[in-house]
Amino acid sequence: MTTKPNWGIPQLIRVPIPEIRVLIPEAAIQQRVRDLAAEINHTVAGSVDVLILLKGAWIFGADLARSLARVNAVHFAKAKSYLGSATTPEKICWNWPEELTPQGKTLLILDDILDSGATIKEAKVLAQKAGFQEIFSVVLMRKVRADLPLGEADFIGFDIPDLFVLGYGLDHDERYRTLPFIGVLTETLGAT
Numbered sequence: 001m002t003t004k005p006n007w008g009i010p011q012l013i014r015v016p017i018p019e020i021r022v023l024i025p026e027a028a029i030q031q032r033v034r035d036l037a038a039e040i041n042h043t044v045a046g047s048v049d050v051l052i053l054l055k056g057a058w059i060f061g062a063d064l065a066r067s068l069a070r071v072n073a074v075h076f077a078k079a080k081s082y083l084g085s086a087t088t089p090e091k092i093c094w095n096w097p098e099e100l101t102p103q104g105k106t107l108l109i110l111d112d113i114l115d116s117g118a119t120i121k122e123a124k125v126l127a128q129k130a131g132f133q134e135i136f137s138v139v140l141m142r143k144v145r146a147d148l149p150l151g152e153a154d155f156i157g158f159d160i161p162d163l164f165v166l167g168y169g170l171d172h173d174e175r176y177r178t179l180p181f182i183g184v185l186t187e188t189l190g191a192t
Contacts, residue, residue: 017179020166021189024158024182029140029168032157033060036138037067039155040108044136047072048106053123054078055177056112059169060140060157064110077126079111079119092122107132112170114142117151141165141182164188 047070052061054076065074080093109123120137127135137153145162160182166172167179176183 017183019186020176020179020183021186022181023160023163023165023184024141024168026168026180029157029180029182030063033063034067036155036157037064037069040064040136040138041069044106044108044134046070046106048108048136049102049132050074051107051109051123051127052076053109053111053119056170057110057140059177060112061110064138068108077123079123092119094122094126096126102131102133105132106134106136108136108138110138111153112140113165114139114151114153114156115145116148117153120151120153140168158182 048068049072050061050065050068052058052065052074055078058076061074065071077094077096107127109120109127111120111123114120120139124135124137136155138155138157139151139153140157141160142151142153142156142158143162144159163184164172165182165184166176167181167183169177170182171177172185
């Protein structure tokens, strides 16, 4: 399971929303989702259950699940470790689905962003307790930070700089989730 860093991520692009710059355009996201699905279909034998971590991974999860070859069921769990733009990685609050039982032996956990890896790690432990024998993690983006080792996931869409990103399911105070691209608030970039 190899990952290719910087999947064609261009420099920030201006869009009609003055407070946002595009980090990853819609076309690049859609192509990478198709590529991830092909990697997963090739690597993971048999059918899978999919667990989408809410709220940020809902669009990514839906797009990826539709592109997978053999899906038994799709489940949702809510993991919250962000408030606005502040992260609180030491405390993850879970709303875990009670109906999540191994309909197949394999589970794919889909998340939006991999920072420290704490959310994926906890989700894997909970999935093991539920009885899944094989568990794979899939993240749309992995933040590259100098102060932390790279978080681990089985499949990674994009490596990105340590920026607060939004769009394609990710929000800033519940806004911008429906943007078709991954963007950055200009106020977090300093002078633009």
